Amino acid sequence: MNLGYTAEEERFRQELRTWLAKTLPTLPPKPNPLDWPARRAYDLGWQRTLYDAGYGELHWGATPTQHLIFLEETERAGAPYVGANFVGLLHAGPTIAAEGTPEQRQRWLPPILRGEEVWCQGFSEPEAGSDLAALRTRAVRDGAGAGAGAGAGDYIVTGTKIWTSHAEVADWCELLVRTDPTVPKHRGITWLAMPMDAPGVTIRPLRTLAGSTEFAELLLDEVRIPVSHRIGEENDGWRVTMVTLSFERGTAFVGEVIACQRVLRELAETARRNGRWDDAVLRRRLGRLHAEFRALWRLTQWNVSEAEAAERGVPGVGGSVFKLRYSHARQDLYDTAAAVLGPESLDLSHAWTLDRLSSLSYTIAAGTSQIQQNIVAERILGLPKGR
Numbered sequence: 001m002n003l004g005y006t007a008e009e010e011r012f013r014q015e016l017r018t019w020l021a022k023t024l025p026t027l028p029p030k031p032n033p034l035d036w037p038a039r040r041a042y043d044l045g046w047q048r049t050l051y052d053a054g055y056g057e058l059h060w061g062a063t064p065t066q067h068l069i070f071l072e073e074t075e076r077a078g079a080p081y082v083g084a085n086f087v088g089l090l091h092a093g094p095t096i097a098a099e100g101t102p103e104q105r106q107r108w109l110p111p112i113l114r115g116e117e118v119w120c121q122g123f124s125e126p127e128a129g130s131d132l133a134a135l136r137t138r139a140v141r142d143g144a145g146a147g148a149g150a151g152a153g154d155y156i157v158t159g160t161k162i163w164t165s166h167a168e169v170a171d172w173c174e175l176l177v178r179t180d181p182t183v184p185k186h187r188g189i190t191w192l193a194m195p196m197d198a199p200g201v202t203i204r205p206l207r208t209l210a211g212s213t214e215f216a217e218l219l220l221d222e223v224r225i226p227v228s229h230r231i232g233e234e235n236d237g238w239r240v241t242m243v244t245l246s247f248e249r250g251t252a253f254v255g256e257v258i259a260c261q262r263v264l265r266e267l268a269e270t271a272r273r274n275g276r277w278d279d280a281v282l283r284r285r286l287g288r289l290h291a292e293f294r295a296l297w298r299l300t301q302w303n304v305s306e307a308e309a310a311e312r313g314v315p316g317v318g319g320s321v322f323k324l325r326y327s328h329a330r331q332d333l334y335d336t337a338a339a340v341l342g343p344e345s346l347d348l349s350h351a352w353t354l355d356r357l358s359s360l361s362y363t364i365a366a367g368t369s370q371i372q373q374n375i376v377a378e379r380i381l382g383l384p385k386g387r
């Protein structure tokens with residue numbers, strides 16, 4: 001385990017820092033956070049800027065440590081967040097990089113890196129969230145090669161997906177389907193790349209507490225997806241899904257820890273200005289959060305160090321510890337922001353108010369806290385499985 005940085009990595013950090021200082025002042029103003037088409041354009045534009053400068057590939061072309069340095073420096077400099085590119089850059093892309101064929105990598109990875117295509121995640125269903133393997137969206141083979149292992153022909157997909165983030169602005173969906181209903185539930189699942197403009201895909205936006213239509217319900221009615229869009233083998237989708245989830249929980253949120261540390265500093269400054277700093281209970285709360293986010297960053301470094309040593313750089317189960325602690329710390333941070341702001345915290349135009357509302361979802365999205373606790377208990381602590 002190595003938690004430090006080499007001289008070469010520090011050089012990389014310095015160059016990136018210099019580039020960020022020069023580039024960030026030239027960016028257009030950030031769009032309204034509730035306007036997803038505008039956010040798509042902005043987020044893709046930022047990815048393109050990174051790509052043109054040679055930083056577009058850091059999410060999977062570089063070492064996990066370089067990725068970490070990239071996250072540290074971009075967050076510290078206040079660079080744009082990955083936004084609509086979250087799924088493509090942080091888990092669909094890395095999954096295709098780890099599990100796809102050379103042709104599939106060539107088809108899907110460059111457009112993500114160049115900021116040309118947005119991905120979404122079609123995993124959850126109305127009756128299959130925590131128990132993801134209970135999914136019922138079915139896919140049957142049609143055309144040449146049907147029933148055989150060949151890559152020709154189509155899957156015809158019918159079912160419903162829910163809570164699909166960024167569906168409204170996505171070009172592709174990492175989709176889980178049931179290809180064999182006769183075997184135990186984990187063994188009959190397949191991972192497909194679905195074009196969002198395929199006939200038979202209906203997107204019904206869902207409105208969040210904050211008024212955003214950032215996620216949607218997907219109705220899939222006999223959607224044809226070429227067999228060549230399958231990542232991994234037919235019925236081996238659960239194993240591929242574990243790769244996707246290990247990126248989603250292991251590395252996708254880590255950059256946000258630094259953003260939270262920045263918010264924490266701003267909270268302390270605001271409290272000093274508005275007189276709330278005199279409240280010893282509040283000060284203790286801010287101090288505890290400071291320790292919590294520092295610990296989370298050390299945990300991140302440990303996870304990254306482990307991933308670097310692992311085959312193909314796929315993060316391990318430690319991501320569940322991170323996800324569990326981080327999602328609660330983030331909620332605590334924005335509850336503390338409300339305590340610092342007082343009545344002002346009810347003003348929806350305040351960024352911290354929107355962040356507070358969205359922080360409620362962090363203990364649910366990407367696997368609930370209870371599920372992460374089960375994973376930690378069973379796979380890290382070796383406790384017996386629940387019934």
Ligand SMILES: Cc1cc2nc3c(=O)[nH]c(=O)nc-3n(C[C@H](O)[C@H](O)[C@H](O)COP(=O)(O)OP(=O)(O)OC[C@H]3O[C@@H](n4cnc5c(N)ncnc54)[C@H](O)[C@@H]3O)c2cc1C
Pocket residue numbers: 120121122123124125126127128129130131162163164165166215361362364365366367368369370371374
């Ligand atoms: C903001 C947000 C964005 C999301 N984006 C996406 C997306 O882009 N794509 C996608 O596919 N999904 C997405 N989701 C869905 C998310 O993955 C699911 O909501 C989550 O997996 C929980 O599933 P569920 O809602 O069906 O709850 P349920 O599975 O019904 O769980 C209800 C409660 O029961 C608990 N529970 C269930 N089983 C167990 C168990 N075995 N042990 C202990 N407790 C248990 C859960 O922890 C939870 O508290 C998103 C969710 C949110 C909130």
